[in-house]
Amino acid sequence: xxxxxxxxxxxxxxxxxxxxxxxxxxxxxxxxxxxxxxxxxxxxxxxxxxxxxxxxxxxxxxxxxxxxxxxxxxxxxxxxxxxxxxxxxxxxxxxxxxxxxxxxxxxxxxxxxxxxxxxxxxxxxxxxxxxxxxxxxxxxxxxxxxxxxxxxxxxxxxxxxxxxxxxxxxxxxxxxxxxxxxxxxxxxxxxxxxxxxxxxxxxxxxxxxxxxxxxxxxxxxxxxxxxxxxxxxxxxxxxxxxxxxxxxxxxxxxxxxxxxxxxxxxxxxxxxxxxxxxxxxxxxxxxxxxxxxxxxxxxxxxxxxxxxxxxxxxxxxxxxxxxxxxxxxxxxxxxxxxxxxxxxxxxxxxxxxxxxxxxxxxxxxxxxxxxxxxxxxxxxxxxxxxxxxxxxxxxxxxxxxxxxxxxxxxxxxxxxxxxxxxxxxxxxxxxxxxxxxxxxxxxxxxxxxxxxxxxxxxxxxxxxxxxxxxxxxxxxxxxxxxxxxxxxxxxxxxxxxxxxxxxxxxxxxxxxxxxxxxxxxxxxxxxxxxxxxxxxxxxxxxxxxxxxxxxxxxxxxxxxxxxxxxxxxxxxxxxxxxxxxxxxxxxxxxxxxxxxxxxxxxx
Amino acid sequence: xxxxxxxxxxxxxxxxxxxxxxxxxxxxxxxxxxxxxxxxxxxxxxxxxxxxxxxxxxxxxxxxxxxxxxxxxxxxxxxxxxxxxxxxxxxxxxxxxxxxxxxxxxxxxxxxxxxxxxxxxxxxxxxxxxxxxxxxxxxxxxxxxxxxxxxxxxxxxxxxxxxxxxxxxxxxxxxxxxxxxxxxxxxxxxxxxxxxxxxxxxxxxxxxxxxxxxxxxxxxxxxxxxxxxxxxxxxxxx
Numbered sequence: 001x002x003x004x005x006x007x008x009x010x011x012x013x014x015x016x017x018x019x020x021x022x023x024x025x026x027x028x029x030x031x032x033x034x035x036x037x038x039x040x041x042x043x044x045x046x047x048x049x050x051x052x053x054x055x056x057x058x059x060x061x062x063x064x065x066x067x068x069x070x071x072x073x074x075x076x077x078x079x080x081x082x083x084x085x086x087x088x089x090x091x092x093x094x095x096x097x098x099x100x101x102x103x104x105x106x107x108x109x110x111x112x113x114x115x116x117x118x119x120x121x122x123x124x125x126x127x128x129x130x131x132x133x134x135x136x137x138x139x140x141x142x143x144x145x146x147x148x149x150x151x152x153x154x155x156x157x158x159x160x161x162x163x164x165x166x167x168x169x170x171x172x173x174x175x176x177x178x179x180x181x182x183x184x185x186x187x188x189x190x191x192x193x194x195x196x197x198x199x200x201x202x203x204x205x206x207x208x209x210x211x212x213x214x215x216x217x218x219x220x221x222x223x224x225x226x227x228x229x230x231x232x233x234x235x236x237x238x239x240x241x242x243x244x245x246x247x248x249x250x251x252x253x254x255x256x257x258x259x260x261x262x263x264x265x266x267x268x269x270x271x272x273x274x275x276x277x278x279x280x281x282x283x284x285x286x287x288x289x290x291x292x293x294x295x296x297x298x299x300x301x302x303x304x305x306x307x308x309x310x311x312x313x314x315x316x317x318x319x320x321x322x323x324x325x326x327x328x329x330x331x332x333x334x335x336x337x338x339x340x341x342x343x344x345x346x347x348x349x350x351x352x353x354x355x356x357x358x359x360x361x362x363x364x365x366x367x368x369x370x371x372x373x374x375x376x377x378x379x380x381x382x383x384x385x386x387x388x389x390x391x392x393x394x395x396x397x398x399x400x401x402x403x404x405x406x407x408x409x410x411x412x413x414x415x416x417x418x419x420x421x422x423x424x425x426x427x428x429x430x431x432x433x434x435x436x437x438x439x440x441x442x443x444x445x446x447x448x449x450x451x452x453x454x455x456x457x458x459x460x461x462x463x464x465x466x467x468x469x470x471x472x473x474x475x476x477x478x479x480x481x482x483x484x485x486x487x488x489x490x491x492x493x494x495x496x497x498x499x500x501x502x503x504x505x506x507x508x509x510x511x512x513x514x515x516x517x518x519x520x521x522x523x524x525x526x527x528x529x530x531x532x533x534x535x536x537x538x539x540x541x542x543x544x545x546x547x548x549x550x551x552x553x554x555x556x557x558x559x560x561x562x563x564x565x566x567x568x569x570x571x572x573x574x575x576x577x578x579x580x581x582x583x584x585x586x587x588x589x590x591x592x593x594x595x596x597x598x599x600x601x602x603x
Numbered sequence: 604x605x606x607x608x609x610x611x612x613x614x615x616x617x618x619x620x621x622x623x624x625x626x627x628x629x630x631x632x633x634x635x636x637x638x639x640x641x642x643x644x645x646x647x648x649x650x651x652x653x654x655x656x657x658x659x660x661x662x663x664x665x666x667x668x669x670x671x672x673x674x675x676x677x678x679x680x681x682x683x684x685x686x687x688x689x690x691x692x693x694x695x696x697x698x699x700x701x702x703x704x705x706x707x708x709x710x711x712x713x714x715x716x717x718x719x720x721x722x723x724x725x726x727x728x729x730x731x732x733x734x735x736x737x738x739x740x741x742x743x744x745x746x747x748x749x750x751x752x753x754x755x756x757x758x759x760x761x762x763x764x765x766x767x768x769x770x771x772x773x774x775x776x777x778x779x780x781x782x783x784x785x786x787x788x789x790x791x792x793x794x795x796x797x798x799x800x801x802x803x804x805x806x807x808x809x810x811x812x813x814x815x816x817x818x819x820x821x822x823x824x825x826x827x828x829x830x831x832x833x834x835x836x837x838x839x840x841x
Contacts, residue, residue, distance in 0.1 A: 065770075492772075498650055538647065
């Protein structure tokens with residue numbers, strides 16, 4: 001019977017059944033419908049609405065929030081070039097333009113035969129093997145002009161993505177330095193067996209003794225978080241693993257999930273043991289779609305070995321399972337309360353806090369949200385003991401940190417170091433010479449100049465979620481900051497006024513400087529925007545949106561001053577510049593099509 | 604009334620569970636706000652009501668009052684930032700007060716006047732936002748939308764419908780209506796719906812009556828927004 005159904009109806013029926021008509025899974029349903037139908041048509045929304053009895057506004061509101069969901073036709077092949085600054089440094093824009101030319105399609109538009117669309121996406125987490133792109137959300141690394149030619153040919157011939165050469169999709173781990181975590185050799189079940197021998201209370205004591213702090217950047221004490229969640233009132237408790245690794249330049253969670261998934265899932269299971277949770281969820285960023293089947297296979301293997309499911313390892317009453325939720329292109333969902341909203345199938349808008357997730361998280365119940373690396377480290381601690389772990393690193397920052405190194409260096413990839421390692425040690429190890437700057441912890445982190453390379457990676461000096469992007473002296477630090485500012489403007493959720501409008505105003509200011517219309521006045525404007533973003537924004541995205549600009553103005557001011565045409569005042573409006581669209585339309589570029597008065601680019 | 608806090612030096616009594624802005628407005632003390640409305644669950648998005656508590660800034664509509672709190676609100680620094688927020692709202696949409704039927708009854712305009720906003724300061728974005736004139740009784744002019752979501756909340760929580768919702772993201776966030784066609788005429792909206800009454804700006808305009816109160820005698824022509832105990836009620840009565 002289903003054979004006669006049209007493909008859209010079939011796709012909707014299948015996904016609705018898979019998620020048992022549960023409206024909390026609407027984001028997963030939308031994603032699956034798009035995978036099957038290439039976009040989310042009004043007819044698909046009709047059918048979803050009927051099946052789930054949801055208002056249309058709710059479904060459209062969710063679909064409209066996520067960058068990777070399309071409610072207008074976008075082509076059978078949807079190409080998104082990763083647009084982190086590291087991709088730019090490797091020439092992604094030239095490749096994008098080249099591909100657009102080859103396929104005769106304008107960037108951001110869908111080709112007239114509805115075959116292909118080409119656009120950019122925020123960092124896809126392949127910075128050590130870029131330039132990278134996504135085709136229908138599957139990652140392709142190490143793009144070259146030749147590879148663009150080959151892909152264009154595959155697209156023209158309408159070759160199914162599954163039949164494309166496998167080597168395109170190869171993502172390498174590139175682990176350059178292992179320490180206790182990446183080199184642990186822990187077998188599945190080792191940590192759980194040790195924990196069950198100690199009991200839940202004993203495990204919590206070890207965790208507290210280890211001084212483990214959250215690896216997502218904020219550094220909250222993991223033991224205290226688990227304890228607070230365990231002590232909170234609720235009908236049920238949940239474990240959530242934040243694998244929405246969206247901070248540009250960060251890719252360590254990708255490797256942990258690709259090659260150490262058992263450690264991560266085991267850490268979640270340990271957390272469930274401590275807090276008494278029955279359900280865990282791993283929120284995987286949409287850019288890592290290619291990991292989904294692998295992760296589900298690992299989960300299935302763990303179920304078979306009784307490391308998940310009912311009565312784990314024979315421990316009566318210890319019932320816990322994990323499911324994977326995929327994101328769909330929204331950096332803000334890395335903020336824990338936005339992530340929970342997204343898990344509940346909503347727009348990824350950060351909640352008003354307090355209350356915090358430990359008391360009111362998923363479905364308003366006590367929830368632990370931890371980073372991928374935090375859960376992996378918890379497994380290690382359960383196995384080796386808290387005192388051992390606390391002895392690694394510095395007194396305020398116990399253990400090791402995995403750094404994702406990319407940019408201008410000979411050996412990009414993962415470097416695991418005990419906390420306290422200096423920036424220059426990492427630079428030496430990765431083979432970076434002639435270094436101008438290092439951006440630590442991504443755009444929302446800090447930009448360091450050479451004088452600061454003696455500083456240390458640690459919560460008490462430079463805390464980081466893991467990104468470590470290197471820039472040599474050939475790089476223009478203004479363009480680095482401008483790339484980051486565009487990123488924040490694109491990723492602002494739009495909920496609060498200061499961030500929604502402020503990030504766009506900041507982007508416009510940076511573009512104004514780039515176009516040669518800036519003046520010292522604009523520095524004051526940037527500082528004013530920074531103040532209001534810092535003090536008025538709803539969440540961390542707005543708070544940190546000015547960081548890259550302020551850092552680079554303070555440390556690399558000449559990169560900005562080069563762009564000032566006049567030191568006094570420069571009007572934002574330039575007559576000759578305003579004529580540009582007319583010149584494009586008429587195909588003219590002769591002297592008569594230019595204004596010659598005033599300064600700037602005229603004539 | 605069991606407890607109190609201080610707001611700009613004044614003692615404000617409050618009942619347990621009330622937010623700072625609820626307690627302040629109940630005591631007749633104005634804190635600027637746009638997305639807050641006494642009848643609805645607080646949203647905390649416009650950030651106009653931001654106050655300083657113990658040196659930290661926080662939205663007063665989502666922060667519970669606590670005994671002994673020291674709250675600053677009517678300060679030069681906070682009002683400067685609020686004025687900037689208001690300017691941001693003006694430039695992200697298309698607000699042409701002289702030709703707007705809601706001029707004088709508009710909370711955005713009144714708040715801007717009250718904060719001493721003399722210009723938009725920033726470059727206008729001039730977004731393209733088509734109007735929806737499909738409904739026989741109501742015109743939707745999205746140019747003026749400030750994304751406060753009051754109509755969304757009113758439709759959902761009071762009218763028991765879901766006529767309005769926010770769609771899109773970031774600066775491209777926009778208001779949608781509950782119809783496949785995207786037209787208000789094809790929704791189940793009714794003229795008596797609370798959702799059509801609560802707009803603090805001029806998105807929702809009744810077609811059959813206009814300028815019933817002449818300019819010069821409108822709500823905020825009579826006294827500034829800060830002089831109303833409940834400005835929302837005053838404009839909805841109009």
